[in-house]
Structure formats: structure tokens, C-alpha cells
Amino acid sequence: MKKSQDDAKSLQERxxxxxxRREYSYAELMQRLSxxxxxxxVEExxxxxxxxxxxxxxxxAEVWIRxxxxxYQGEQRIRYELRQKGIARERVDQEILAANPNWPELAAALYRRKYGEMLAPSREEQAKRMRSLLNAGFSYDQVREALKHLDSEAEFD
Known part of the structure; x- marks a missing residue:
């Protein structure tokens, strides 16, 4: 019995x-300590x-999302990463809802950061830029709305 108590104490200290150093999910700690x-x-x-x-x-989840x-990561990527870290789908939904980000605005900010204010000069370049936003985890609708917003800003400049 003494040995198991020592193991538990050592494991708890670890x-x-x-x-x-940082937040860990339960599943991450389980994997590291097992x-x-x-x-x-470990469960105890x-x-x-x-x-x-x-x-x-x-x-x-709160820290990860923030x-x-x-x-400038999109909703789909954040959801995927949290699920990979062992966070329950319900918890992911709840925390993303609580964060309440404006996804199209975030996608537009990423676009501006990577490409500046100007929209792409060609269809091929615009498709490439859209793919980069999709790869960042934004949905197609969020990307389209972001680009529409950027386009309307360009008209008023």
C-alpha cells in the first residue's frame, strides 16, 4: 500500500x-502520465x-479558444483541435458559444494580415486566397462574407 501511495504522490507532483506551466486537458494529462x-x-x-x-x-478550452x-484561427480548426485534445463536443460547443467571436470579421482580419487591403487581381489568386482562409478553419460562408465585406470597404476608399 505504501508503494501505491508513493506512486500517487509522485504522479500528483509531476x-x-x-x-x-500551462493548462492541460484531462485526456492530455492522462496520456502524459500513463x-x-x-x-x-492516474485516473485517481x-x-x-x-x-x-x-x-x-x-x-x-477557454484558454485554447482565446x-x-x-x-486568427477559424471555428472548424478550433473545434477539431479541441476534440483532438479530448474535450467533449458539448464542452466545445459551449465554450465557442461563450467566446462569441465574429467569424467573418476574424477571417477578414486574417486576410488583411496576409494580403493587405486589396482583393486579388485574378480569379486564380482569389481562389488561392480563399483556400488559405478555408485551411485556417473558416467555413465557406464565413470566407465569402469576409470577402464581401472587404470588397465593400474597397469601394468606399
Whole structure:
């Protein structure tokens, strides 16, 4: 019994050192710590840390979304990354709704940052630019709305 308590204490210290540097999802910590102890011990430690407020998937998702929005990432990419990090779909939906970003405006900001204020001179170049926004995680409708907004701004300049 003493050995398992030592394992749990050591594992908890390791987890706290990780969490002191940045937020981690429960699933990420499970993956990182599972090589040091059995799954049952890791779950017990992580459950204790979650109950004590040291680890929170909600807080992790909030921080992740805020960071990705600052990097001009789109909704689809953010959703995908959070799901890959083990965050439940309902939690992802809830946190994105709470963040309430204006996706077309964010897509337009990314466009301006990458390409300046001018729309592409050719259809081929415009298609290439649209693909780059789609690859950043914006939906087709969000990209079209962003480009329409940029086009209307260009008319008034």
C-alpha cells in the first residue's frame, strides 16, 4: 500500500509541475502520465486534481479558444483541435458559444494580415486566397462574407 501511495504522490507532483506551466486537458494529462503509473492510479490522481480545481477542461478550452482566436484561427480548426485534445463536443460547443467571436470579421482580419487591403487581381489568386482562409478553419460562408465585406470597404476608399 505504501508503494501505491508513493506512486500517487509522485504522479500528483509531476502533474502539478505540468499544470504550473500551462493548462492541460484531462485526456492530455492522462496520456502524459500513463507511462509512469497504472491507468487506475492516474485516473485517481487526475480526478483529485480536477476536484481541487487544479485541472479543468473548461478552463483549458477557454484558454485554447482565446489563443487560437488571437492567431486568427477559424471555428472548424478550433473545434477539431479541441476534440483532438479530448474535450467533449458539448464542452466545445459551449465554450465557442461563450467566446462569441465574429467569424467573418476574424477571417477578414486574417486576410488583411496576409494580403493587405486589396482583393486579388485574378480569379486564380482569389481562389488561392480563399483556400488559405478555408485551411485556417473558416467555413465557406464565413470566407465569402469576409470577402464581401472587404470588397465593400474597397469601394468606399
Amino acid at each position: 502533474a502539478l509541475r505540468l499544470l504550473a 507511462r509512469f503509473a497504472s491507468k487506475d492510479v 490522481v487526475l480526478d483529485h486534481l480536477s476536484e481541487a480545481g487544479y485541472q479543468s477542461d473548461q478552463r483549458f 489563443n487560437r482566436l488571437q492567431q
